Amino acid sequence: MWVKKFLLLVSCSLFIMGCQQSVKEVNADKLGKIVDLKTGKTFTPVQWLESVASQQYLLIGEKHDNLSHHQAQYWLIDQLNQKRKQGALLLEMLRVDQQPLVDRIAMDFAKYRSNLTASLNWQASWQWDLYQDIVQHPFEHQYALVATNLTKDEVSQLLRGAEPLKGYVSTDKKVKQQLADIIIHSHQCECDANDPHIQKMVEVQQFRDRRMAEKLLKSHTPNILIAGNHHINRQYGVPKHLADLSPNQKFTTILLSDKNHTYTQADSDYVWILSE
16 A cells, blocks of 8 residues: 555656746746836736836846746846846845855856855755746856845844944835834734834845845946845835935836735836736
């Protein structure tokens, strides 16, 4: 009996593996639609591609564990690189202390390709099969891959207490309140926004967003930042820090979601509606 159960388990495993979808292998017709949140106009991905190909700074959101989001991101990155030489791809998923590893790999990608996760010291919390093709794209096409996230030591220092972030637009009380509400909701805690622990977590989030904004402005253009939707949101994310650092700099944001989204033009320029 146990032999039959074992064979059944193996068969099921092979079936699942065989049916696993690829991030790269997707047809544009399967990538939903894009809505201009200011005008309400709807585009296919191919139509929208033409309008953003000239943009120097493109900020793309995601739900981290959603396959369709990564398929859309990869398709867009690859299509844009075919239209104009990409300057840089910036990722929330890489800490700045991983940048020397990134640079070493870029010098001889063939040498490190077979063991890229170890060579990058990739964090297991980011599902590699969803990010692998996106991470490899800059190496394969010879443009910069840029780490943007805080180091573990930096996060620890901020949680212990550090000098508050300096700014005007990004440090507004409304911005901090929105971040506090998001943190309280995501942790499902009965906390107050003024709780010292919540305030420290807000500070960490703001320093993350500031670092991403700084890296974006310093990187070769045209560039693309990929991060979670909260980081890309114009009301409280990286865009607020760009407004402090370079008020006149134009950039385009697009959040990835489904048909039940509640985003408005205050949140983003566009929303890309994909299946869950």
